Amino acid sequence: MRQAIFSLGALLMNRLNYLQKFAIVLVLLLIPSGSLLYIVTTQITQNVEYSQKELTGITYNVALRQFYEAVQTHRDYSVQFFLGDSTAEQLMTDAQQQIETAVLSVDSADTQYGDALAVREQWKNIKIDWKNLKSRAFTHKIEKSEELHNKLVSDVLALVIDVADNSNLTLDTDIETYYLMNITNFKVLQMTEALSQSKNLLRAALRTPKLLPEQRTAFTIQSGIVQPLMSDIADAVNRINTYNQPISPVVEPSYVDLKSSTDQYIELLQSEILDDSLRIARGLDLSILERPIKAGLDVFDVQAPILRNLIEVRIKNLEQQVLIYIAGTILVLIFVSYLLGGFYSSVIDTVSTLENVAAQLNEGKITEVVEVETRDELGRVGRSFNQVALSLLSRNKELEDNRIQIEATNRQLRETQTALVQGEKMASLGQMVAGLAHEINTPLGYVKNNIEMMIGNQQTINDAVEQYRKLLDMLVNGVEEGLEQTVTDLANLSTELEKNTVLEDSKTMLSQALVGTERIQELIKNLREFSRLDEADLAKIDLNSALDATLVIANNVIKNRAVVKKDYQPNLMAECFPAQYNQVILNLLTNAAQAIEGQGTITIRTYKEPGNPDMAVVKISDTGKGIPRENLSKIFEPFFTTKKVGEGTGLGLSISYKIIEKHGGSIKVESEVGRGTDFFVRIPVVQPRIAKKEAAPAA
Amino acid sequence: MSKNVIEEKSNILFVDDEPMILSSLNMLFKNKYKVYLAENGFDALEIIKSVPIKVVVSDQRMPGMLGHELLRQVKEISPNSVRMLLTGYSDLDAIIGSVNAGEVFRFINKPWQGEFMLYVVKLGVEIYDKVTKLQETEMQKQDDAVTEEHPVSGHRVHIEVEEASPTVLFVDYSEEETGRLVDKYGSAFNAVAVNSIDAAFQEMAKKPVSVIVSNINFGDVDGVSFLDTVRREYPNTVSVILTEVKDAQLAIRSINELNVFRYLVKPMPEDQISHTLEKAIERSKAFKATPHKNVLKMAEEISPERMVRNEESTLRLRLRAAQALLAKNKK
Known part of the structure; x- marks a missing residue:
């Protein structure tokens, strides 16, 4: 099963050496992890860019907020101016100055981010509108001035919303920043605009003894705008308190003033202003609206930096994340490479150890096996190899012992063989000696016997010769006494000799003894002929x-x-x-x-x-x-x-x-x-x- | 030698394929004996059949018939003829053959001493004469007794009451071996095994031993001397040598000094051993019944001058000691 599944892989792997195998594995590991890292970092970088765009939005809107406030202020003074307040002219000029300063700061943001936020055109139109408004600021009719101011403010507010939209601020779903964004970019500025218009209504109303119905309607509309916005802000602050507690201690106080002053105004509006028998004289003045307007702008001024800060921290975190991913991936890759290197080195070491052992075993040099340290499958192979080597060694030893034994046996065999051949030689020598002894002893037997007998016969012959000499002496000397006796003795002796055939026998004995010695001589000659001792x-x-x-x-x-x-x-x-x-x-x-x-x-x-x-x-x-x-x-x-x-x-x-x-x-x-x-x-x-x-x- | 003695010369026979030997021996003996000569076994047998021959001296290696084969036949044809082997070279086979088949009296090597030859032949002649004479008186006695009961057949005499079971004494150096021999032959006769010479002497002092079967390889004592001591003390005990020793000289001595009955070389088939033992027991009985069958004993009676070697006398002392010990125990 396993073999069937992996047969192709095994086919490939079998063709590669371990370095190649590891290289392949490493490369195959590098590609996906690199890609993954790339994807992840790209993603994070996009997030960073996304958030950075939000920052530009915040910067832009903060600049716009100055412009917006200054325009409102200008509207305020121009209303006073047209109502006949002579001091307002100077204040208008100051406000214009403020607006120009704000325009410069927005211009600076626009130069930087206008293209990216795609609001350049809008800003340009706003500046043109402002120029038009400014050029005839003192010459317009009050209605025309009010209309132009209102249009400018609403264009600015629209621009703020567009900037928020285009800079992703609106799209950012992060719960930590969402409500802050919602308050600063949408609710608070619109609310202050509504309050600001209410303030102009109130100013006009204060000039009349009784509230006109259309004025009443305008107040109702404006308070109808303010109330839900305030409720939204309160809700948002509540949410922030719930979801983003770290910033709530800063957010909460900035809003408290807005809430209380707005509530106060709404209450007053309902109890005093919207009363049919309205009597504005009761110490009611514009300050009741100036307080929430200021508080609203304060909320913006406090919360916008917090939002910026939050996003900046987020960006910082993301950038750190990227670094961590890259570093982590590199570390993991290094570690994996190290492990693979170790693996490779262990394999190579084990294999080369086994190779060395095998080579030495092959040359017959080794007498003991080497300990294999790895505990893996290769180690198992090594241990099996060791077993084989051990059994080979013991077999070798056995063979060596056998060889020694065989050599010893061979030597013994050769010795035995030599001894046997020697024995056979001795046996045939013995046989030869036996034959020769017999052959020589036979003539020696009669030669010796004859000679012994001859010695006896010689005595008899000597005796006879002695008697003859005696007889001869007697005859020569003429001795007659004892002559007869001597002759008789001699005759007897002669008869005896004759009877025992002594003389005849002696001749035979001697001639046969001679024959015997000749036989022996002949035998010796034959022996020499046979042995050829002198002819090796x-x-x-x-x-x-x-x-x-x-x-x-x-x-x-x-x-x-x-x-x-x-x-x-x-x-x-x-x-x-x-x-x-x-x-x-x-x-x-x-x-x-x-x-x-x-x-x-x-x-x-x-x-x-x-x-x-x-x-x-x-x-x-x-x-x-x-x-x-x-x-x-x-x-x-x-x-x-x-x-x-x-x-x-x-x-x-x-x-x-x-x-x-x-x-x-x-x-x-x-x-x-x-x-x-x-x-x-x-x-x-x-x-x-x-x-x-x-x-x-x-x- | 003297002319006036009218005396029939004794017939003696020399057999040798070498005529010169015959001629030489003839010249040595012709004055005192009637010398017959034969150049081979067949001629010799012819002579034996036609003339009573007292002493036969034969060569061993001859064409046609080996010396010991001739002597074996001589023994059958003329049992009283004293048989001697005269040989140029004695291999053990020839010696063993001559003793076991030919029961030779003497084994003589060529070249011989003339004087010794004369003595030995003379001794042989005298043994022949004495044995023959004893036999004749024996026959006479038997002829007288014929009328009584036993016909002359089978055992000629029944003088003693036959022992129920004759004793065979095995003397060997290894107990294991003696034990095995006793196991084998213990039933056929009364077999006793001892493992030392002294034990053998004691055993023999206790009761008559018909056959002594002995090794000749005792280490300290020469086996031939041991058996010789036994033989002199107990002339009716027949000695058989059963040995692994292949020593031609010892074998010759066992013939010439002991007149050993058989010389068996190990390993020897068991049936052959038991057959030999039967024969030996028979021989022992014959020795008792007719002492003249003991040729060596006859020879000693005729010619008692024999050298007594030191070893023999030591052995004799040991034998006496064994006898004394036994006598004391009996008391």
């Missing part, structure tokens, strides 16, 4: 005489079992190591004799191989019991023997085989159970050069 090197020998010499050595074994028949090709010479070659022949002759049960025949043939005159062959045939077919292939194997334990080492034929092999020849066997066995020993007449060197340390 390669020599060209007559195979026939080598065979004869060996036959003498083997005679002891052969003679009571077999008759030997020879069929020699004359002068069959061949190059060989004579002692080794004779050892082979002796081995084969002994085997042949031992194969014979009862009496048999051993036939020895020598010839050059037909068609291959470079090979000299000795064929040794016996009429023994023969070798069973199943044993024929084994007879040249070491330790194969059919003799009883202790009677044969089973090495004779295998050694013979080796010797002949080293001569560049071969031993072949043909056998049939009941008929007998033929051995063919082939050796080259001339030894190849290499063989001459190699064959030397044989057996």
